Amino acid sequence: MDKVLAYLESQNDRFVASLCDYIRFPSVSAQPVHSADMRACAEWLVNYCKRIGLKTRLCPTKGNPVVVATTRKSGPKKTTSKKRKPHFLVYGHYDVQPAEPFDLWTTKPFEPVIRGSSLFGRGASDNKGQHLAHLNAVEAYLATGTELPCDLTFVVEGEEEVGSNNLENFLKANRKELQCDAVIISDTGMPAIDKPALTYALRGIVAVEVRLSGPSRDLHSGIYGGTVDNPAMVLCQLLAKLRDKNGKITVPGFYDEVEELSDFERNQFKKLKLNEADYRKHLGVEKLFGEKGYTPVEQRSARPTVEINGLTSGYQGIGSKTIVPALASAKLTFRLVPNQEPKKIIQQIDSYLRKLCPPTVKLTVEDGHYGEPYLVSPEGKYAQAALRTLRKAFGHEPVVMREGGSIPIVTQFKKILGADTLLLGLALPDDNAHSPNEKFDLRCFANGMKMGALLWPELVG
Amino acid sequence: MDKVLAYLESQNDRFVASLCDYIRFPSVSAQPVHSADMRACAEWLVNYCKRIGLKTRLCPTKGNPVVVATTRKSGPKKTTSKKRKPHFLVYGHYDVQPAEPFDLWTTKPFEPVIRGSSLFGRGASDNKGQHLAHLNAVEAYLATGTELPCDLTFVVEGEEEVGSNNLENFLKANRKELQCDAVIISDTGMPAIDKPALTYALRGIVAVEVRLSGPSRDLHSGIYGGTVDNPAMVLCQLLAKLRDKNGKITVPGFYDEVEELSDFERNQFKKLKLNEADYRKHLGVEKLFGEKGYTPVEQRSARPTVEINGLTSGYQGIGSKTIVPALASAKLTFRLVPNQEPKKIIQQIDSYLRKLCPPTVKLTVEDGHYGEPYLVSPEGKYAQAALRTLRKAFGHEPVVMREGGSIPIVTQFKKILGADTLLLGLALPDDNAHSPNEKFDLRCFANGMKMGALLWPELVG
Numbered sequence: 001m002d003k004v005l006a007y008l009e010s011q012n013d014r015f016v017a018s019l020c021d022y023i024r025f026p027s028v029s030a031q032p033v034h035s036a037d038m039r040a041c042a043e044w045l046v047n048y049c050k051r052i053g054l055k056t057r058l059c060p061t062k063g064n065p066v067v068v069a070t071t072r073k074s075g076p077k078k079t080t081s082k083k084r085k086p087h088f089l090v091y092g093h094y095d096v097q098p099a100e101p102f103d104l105w106t107t108k109p110f111e112p113v114i115r116g117s118s119l120f121g122r123g124a125s126d127n128k129g130q131h132l133a134h135l136n137a138v139e140a141y142l143a144t145g146t147e148l149p150c151d152l153t154f155v156v157e158g159e160e161e162v163g164s165n166n167l168e169n170f171l172k173a174n175r176k177e178l179q180c181d182a183v184i185i186s187d188t189g190m191p192a193i194d195k196p197a198l199t200y201a202l203r204g205i206v207a208v209e210v211r212l213s214g215p216s217r218d219l220h221s222g223i224y225g226g227t228v229d230n231p232a233m234v235l236c237q238l239l240a241k242l243r244d245k246n247g248k249i250t251v252p253g254f255y256d257e258v259e260e261l262s263d264f265e266r267n268q269f270k271k272l273k274l275n276e277a278d279y280r281k282h283l284g285v286e287k288l289f290g291e292k293g294y295t296p297v298e299q300r301s302a303r304p305t306v307e308i309n310g311l312t313s314g315y316q317g318i319g320s321k322t323i324v325p326a327l328a329s330a331k332l333t334f335r336l337v338p339n340q341e342p343k344k345i346i347q348q349i350d351s352y353l354r355k356l357c358p359p360t361v362k363l364t365v366e367d368g369h370y371g372e373p374y375l376v377s378p379e380g381k382y383a384q385a386a387l388r389t390l391r392k393a394f395g396h397e398p399v400v401m402r403e404g405g406s407i408p409i410v411t412q413f414k415k416i417l418g419a420d421t422l423l424l425g426l427a428l429p430d431d432n433a434h435s436p437n438e439k440f441d442l443r444c445f446a447n448g449m450k451m452g453a454l455l456w457p458e459l460v461g
Numbered sequence: 462m463d464k465v466l467a468y469l470e471s472q473n474d475r476f477v478a479s480l481c482d483y484i485r486f487p488s489v490s491a492q493p494v495h496s497a498d499m500r501a502c503a504e505w506l507v508n509y510c511k512r513i514g515l516k517t518r519l520c521p522t523k524g525n526p527v528v529v530a531t532t533r534k535s536g537p538k539k540t541t542s543k544k545r546k547p548h549f550l551v552y553g554h555y556d557v558q559p560a561e562p563f564d565l566w567t568t569k570p571f572e573p574v575i576r577g578s579s580l581f582g583r584g585a586s587d588n589k590g591q592h593l594a595h596l597n598a599v600e601a602y603l604a605t606g607t608e609l610p611c612d613l614t615f616v617v618e619g620e621e622e623v624g625s626n627n628l629e630n631f632l633k634a635n636r637k638e639l640q641c642d643a644v645i646i647s648d649t650g651m652p653a654i655d656k657p658a659l660t661y662a663l664r665g666i667v668a669v670e671v672r673l674s675g676p677s678r679d680l681h682s683g684i685y686g687g688t689v690d691n692p693a694m695v696l697c698q699l700l701a702k703l704r705d706k707n708g709k710i711t712v713p714g715f716y717d718e719v720e721e722l723s724d725f726e727r728n729q730f731k732k733l734k735l736n737e738a739d740y741r742k743h744l745g746v747e748k749l750f751g752e753k754g755y756t757p758v759e760q761r762s763a764r765p766t767v768e769i770n771g772l773t774s775g776y777q778g779i780g781s782k783t784i785v786p787a788l789a790s791a792k793l794t795f796r797l798v799p800n801q802e803p804k805k806i807i808q809q810i811d812s813y814l815r816k817l818c819p820p821t822v823k824l825t826v827e828d829g830h831y832g833e834p835y836l837v838s839p840e841g842k843y844a845q846a847a848l849r850t851l852r853k854a855f856g857h858e859p860v861v862m863r864e865g866g867s868i869p870i871v872t873q874f875k876k877i878l879g880a881d882t883l884l885l886g887l888a889l890p891d892d893n894a895h896s897p898n899e900k901f902d903l904r905c906f907a908n909g910m911k912m913g914a915l916l917w918p919e920l921v922g
Contacts, residue, residue, distance in 0.1 A: 030780035098782055104678060162780055189684065203683060207781045216745025217565060220895035221768045222664060222866025223650065225796055226708075226760035227740075229750035232769035232791075233704060240701035243694060247687075279688075284677025289690035289821040299687035307682045308693035309784050310775035315792060319491035319623050320668045320829050321559055322794050322867075323770050323895055330693075331776060333783050335686055360750040368781050405683025406783075434681035434784055 001453070003144040008136065008449045015136050015449070016119065016442060018048065020112040022094075022128045023121035029064060029095035029162045038064045038158050041094050045156060052139040054154070059174070061166035064095065064158030068174075071138065071152045076177055086150040086460050089180045089419070091409065092131025092187065093160030096123035097434045104436035117442050124440035125431040130186040131156055133426065133445055137452025149460040153178065157409075160187075163207070163369020164409045171416040182382050183413045184455065186448060188403045188425025191272055193443060196390035196398045196451075198383060199423035203301070204336035204373035205406040206346050207309075210235065210353060211329040211364040218314065218323040225324055229360035232313040232328040238356050239330055242306050247291035247299075249306050249334070251352045257339045259375075261302055268400060269297045282430060301402040305335045335404060342370035371408020376420050385458040386422045393451035424451060462914070468601040469910045476597050476910070477580065477903060479509065481573040483555075483589045484582035490525060490556035490623045499525045499619050502555050506617060513600040515615070520635070522627035525556065525619030529635075532599065532613045537638055547611040547921050550644045550880065552870065553592025554621030557584035558895045565897035578903050585901035586892040591647040592617055594887065594906055598913025610921040614639060618870075621648075624668070624830020625870045632877040643843050644874045645916065647909060649864045649886025652733055654904060657851035657859045657912075659844060660884035664762070665797035665834035666867035667807050668770075671696065671814060672790040672825040679775065679784040690821035692789040693774040699817050700791055703767050708752035708760075710767050710795070712813045718800045720836075722763055726863075730758045733862060743891060762863040766796045796865060803831035832869020837881050846919040847883045854912035885912060 008015075025041035028034040042058055042065050049056040049069035056069040076087070099109035099122045107113040112121035119129070134154070141148050155178065157167050171178060190197040214231035215224070244250050261269075274297050280288060290299035299305075309332065314325030336345060346367045357363040377383070378400040390398035403423070410421045426444040427433060469476075486502035489495040503519055503526050510517040510530035517530040537548070560570035560583045568574040573582035580590070595615070602609050616639065618628050632639060651658040675692035676685070705711050722730075735758050741749060751760035760766075770793065775786030797806060807828045818824040838844070839861040851859035864884070871882045887909040893899045 030782065031778065098776065098778065100776065100778070100782075101679075205683070205783070207783070209781075214746060217893070217896045217898070218562075219744065220866065221766070221770065221794055222666070222796060222864070223890075223894065224744065224761055225768050225865060226762075226764055226766040227749050227751045227757040228744050228746055229748075230768050232772050233700065233767075235772070236697040236700040236769070239694065239697040283680065283685065283689050285675060285689055285821065286823075287690075287819075287821045288688050289819070290688045296688040300685055301687075303687055305682070305687040306694075307686050307691050307783075307785055308697070308774065308789075309682065309782055309786065310777045311693050311696070311772040311789060312777045313769065314771035315559065315561065316771045316773045317492065317559065317561070320670075320792055320794065321491065321561075321770055321895070322666070322668070322768075324768055325770065328769075328772060331781055333682055333781065335683060358748075358750070360746065360748045362747075403683070404686060405681065429684075432678070433684065434782070435678045437678075 001457070004140040004146050004453045005450060007140040007144050008453060012446060016445070019119065019129055019132050019445070022132060023112045023123055024110055026110045027095050027123065027158065028098050029159050030098050038095065042067055042158060045094055049135065049154065052135060053142045059170060061170055063166045066158070066167070066170050067094065067156040069154040071148055076179065087180045088150055088152055088459065089178060089183045090131065090134045090152060090154045091183055091185045092154070092156045093127050093158065094156050095158045095161050096126065097161050101436065106437055118439040119442055120437060120439045122438050124438055125427045126433040126438065127160070127187045129440035129445055130426045130448060133448030134186065134452040136449045140453055148456055150456050160409070163371070165369060167409055168412050168416065171412055175416060178417055180417060180419050183419050183421040184424060185407065185410070185421055186424050186426050187407055188405065188423045189427040189429060190425055191399060191429065193428065193441065194396045196394040196396060197425060198378060198386050198390065198398060198400050199403045199425060200378040200383065200400055201338065201375040201402040202373060202410060203404050203406050204340060204342055204371050205333055205408070206336065206342045206370040207333045207368035208346065208349060209329060209331050209366045209368060210238070211327065211366070212361045213327050214361045215324060215326050218326050221322045221324050228324055229358065230324050231361045232325050234358060234361045235313065235328040235330060238353055239308060241356055247289065249304065251348050253348050254345065257341065258304065259338050261298065269295065272297050272399060272401060301404040302337055304337050304340060307333050309333055335406065336373045338373045338375040340373060342372055346370065371406045372411040374410045380420070382420065382422055382459060385461060386424055386455070389451055389455045389458045390424065392454050394447050462918070464605040465601045465607050465914045466911060468605050469597065469914060473907060480580065480590055480593050480906070483593060484573040484584055485571055487571045488556050488584065488619065489559050490620050491559050499556065503528055503619055506555055510596065510615065513596060514603040520631060522631055524627045527619070527628070527631050528555065528617040530615040532609055537640065548641045549611055549613055549920065550639060550641045551592065551595045551613060551615045552644055552646045553615070553617045553648065554588050554619065555617050556619045556622050557587065558622050562897065567898055579900040580903055581898060581900045583899050585899055586888045587894040587899065588621070588648045590901035590906050591887045591909060594909030595647065595913040597910045601914055609917055611917050621870070626830060628870055629873050629877065632873055636877060639878055641878060641880050644880050644882040645885060646868065646871070646882055647885050647887050648868055649866065649884045650888040650890060651886055652860060652890065654889065654902065655857045657855040657857060658886060659839060659847050659851065659859055659861050660864045660886060661839040661844070661861055662799065662836040662863040663834060663871060664865050664867050665801060665803055665832050666794055666869065667797065667803045667831040668794045668829035669807065669810060670790060670792050670827045670829060671699070672788065672827070673822045674788050675822045676785060676787050679787050682783045682785050686785055689785055690819065691785050692822045693786055695819060695822045696774065696789040696791060699814055700769060702817055708750060710765060712809050714809050715806065718802065719765065720799050722759065729861060730756065732860060733758050762865040763798055765798050765801060768794050770794055796867065797834045799834045799836040801834060803833055807831065832867045833872040835871045841881070843881065843883055843920060846922060847885055847916070850912055850916045850919045851885065853915050855908050
């Protein structure tokens with residue numbers, strides 16, 4: 001193991017340079033204009049894995065291809081074999097969020113720049129840097145001739161930021177090959193550089209787009225205004241009724257399946273000690289807002305939410321345009337917690353909006369991607385092995401936490417492969433994931449590689 | 462007069478061709494990208510007026526220049542002269558509304574096309590075609606050597622669609638030269654091709670932009686969602702409280718100065734006979750919506766309104782982006798009726814929004830252009846002369862009406878020049894002013910030229 005860790009340290013600069021190369025691909029899965037970039041990015045990754053010595057292929061899907069890279073020289077051993085080597089899956093995604101609004105970036109999103117210990121660029125933290133750390137750890141084993149105590153297969157997809165819609169079919173089609181003892185994902189966060197974390201629960205998500213159409217075209221607000229309803233006004237009136245002043249979501253039935261927090265969990269959350277003044281400063285707000293009766297740590301990780309992600313209607317240019325707009329639309333996401341079911345929630349939202357909507361406009365509710373919430377006990381043997389690894393790799397006591405983000409694929413791994421997932425995130429709270437000026441801390445990158453090296457012996461035990 | 466009318470008929474095709482030339486200038490005052498087009502358009506108009514034989518000049522303002530063209534050979538006569546010739550002002554505007562959304566136009570907005578009796582193009586009806594009719598009528602006098610019974614001065618500005626902010630100073634600076642007996646404006650509508658109209662009242666307007674800022678940047682809705690307020694949600698909740706379910710505006714004090722409609726007026730409105738089924742079809746809605754207790758004709762011309770003209774927040778591209786947006790904004794206009802005062806109304810809106818806004822976001826209310834409502838008796842001598850003219854020019858009985866649009870400058874003419882305005886509009890209800898596929902009916906153009914010729918003897922009497 002010493003050789004492995006020494007190799008990682010000696011190659012660190014090259015690993016950082018490779019991460020920069022990786023970030024230069026604008027692999028924005030939400031925007032069709034980047035489809036060639038997606039492909040080029042995937043091919044870069046295939047070559048990276050091959051160079052390490054992994055058996056690698058690019059698997060086509062109906063969307064962006066999945067990169068599969070394994071330490072196995074041939075197919076999976078029969079599960080009846082007594083000497084079966086354990087097999088773990090490492091998941092990551094090479095797609096990134098859109099970089100808009102560009103003008104808020106201080107450096108260009110796809111031209112990585114290092115300042116201090118931070119590497120700036122879209123995708124640096126979410127998720128290119130995090131899964132590259134694991135790949136580099138495996139390179140260290142192979143390059144130093146150190147035997148891995150297990151088989152490893154990397155699955156790196158290109159549609160995480162748009163709902164991983166094609167991964168389910170991919171997993172089903174490759175179920176046998178991907179059968180594993182556990183899945184390891186580094187795509188979550190840690191509270192601070194000295195607080196490595198195991199995340200044992202994730203929120204789910206449903207995305208819907210609400211569209212209202214009024215008159216058949218934008219109308220002169222002087223000539224017609226007063227006789228015809230304004231779809232932007234109706235949209236506001238509908239959306240305003242989704243959340244009350246206590247931060248509770250008002251969709252009937254929405255909380256029916258929510259599992260209340262245990263005293264144990266609420267006590268664990270207290271250890272995460274969020275400094276409210278620092279947190280407000282970090283977000284740039286004068287006052288926080290969340291569901292009454294819960295702490296901010298609980299609100300952002302263990303309670304469901306509704307967010308308006310975007311609003312569009314009428315004239316948005318410079319100056320004014322005196323119209324009754326023909327159309328108004330909103331992009332919404334709801335974060336879900338165990339045991340809310342996305343499809344049931346979408347139904348509830350749809351029925352509620354339909355009930356509220358007046359007959360003066362036409363309503364369309366289009367459901368987009370969704371993912372189920374996830375929860376696994378932090379007391380299992382793999383979780384305990386992961387906590388030991390974190391302690392060694394970071395030199396600090398790890399915390400266990402819930403995270404507010406959604407990794408829909410975690411539920412799929414459970415359903416299709418029967419495997420639980422260990423979430424060992426390397427992102428710091430100020431990494432600006434999904435925001436302008438995303439960065440990744442190079443200390444997290446280095447510790448992440450160390451973690452990636454130390455993890456396998458601990459898991460095999 | 463026969464010579465004048467014959468000339469107009471003989472030159473009709475050329476006049477239509479000139480109108481097409483005029484429409485080709487994309488003179489969109491709201492969009493700085495068109496500033497060179499504004500200038501070119503104004504210069505085209507200067508040459509047009511000069512060619513007719515008018516003494517013409519381009520008057521600079523802080524914004525777009527004003528075209529002034531007069532039949533007077535020298536300056537204004539002293540008002541003490543016993544033989545003073547009456548002097549009338551004809552007002553128009555060469556700027557047009559933005560053509561967006563371009564994809565809803567069936568022909569290109571700045572490439573005029575004639576189909577049947579309709580000439581399609583942005584600005585055809587609002588207002589290029591309407592003031593060109595008056596210019597052509599004067600050309601007919603001058604070209605046939607027919608003496609005008611009055612002096613005429615044309616004032617054609619380039620900022621009507623953005624609030625005529627520089628015309629007040631222009632009028633003040635040229636008060637002496639522009640002193641007149643009445644102002645004539647064709648920038649309103651008539652209910653049908655066989656129902657010419659004198660408009661005796663206009664609604665006023667105030668435009669405001671409401672901006673809310675939340676976190677200092679777009680935030681990942683999974684990581685932070687639940688602890689921080691969403692400015693798009695707050696925007697919806699604020700705007701939803703501007704209008705109740707009966708279509709009443711809920712800003713405290715908003716109706717205090719509204720003059721209730723007289724029985725005479727409500728009876729006049731009944732004569733305008735709006736066919737509700739046709740009207741719904743024309744607008745493309747299944748159900749109308751307006752203030753309870755008033756007919757659609759009253760709602761759109763004699764009652765105040767609030768309209769959301771545009772909404773902007775967060776991600777508006779293809780797919781989804783899971784963020785809490787940093788900003789949300791709305792463009793609003795309120796139509797006012799006599800005797801509401803714009804500045805007082807802006808104060809009321811501002812106070813109300815400030816009272817409603819929670820401390821979790823920052824509110825900015827920026828007031829844009831505004832114009833006072835207008836009302837003048839339809840029984841005065843000029844109004845009566847105008848009604849006789851309409852009867853002759855169109856061959857049909859005219860109606861008197863209020864119009865829902867706003868021509869802020871009408872109030873300025875009254876305040877600065879002391880002159881009442883005759884509103885003799887040539888726009889048909891389906892002209893799509895401010896909408897895609899704006900058109901002008903060439904029969905209205907021809908009758909408008911006739912009206913422009915017959916008007917002056919009637920007014921001088």
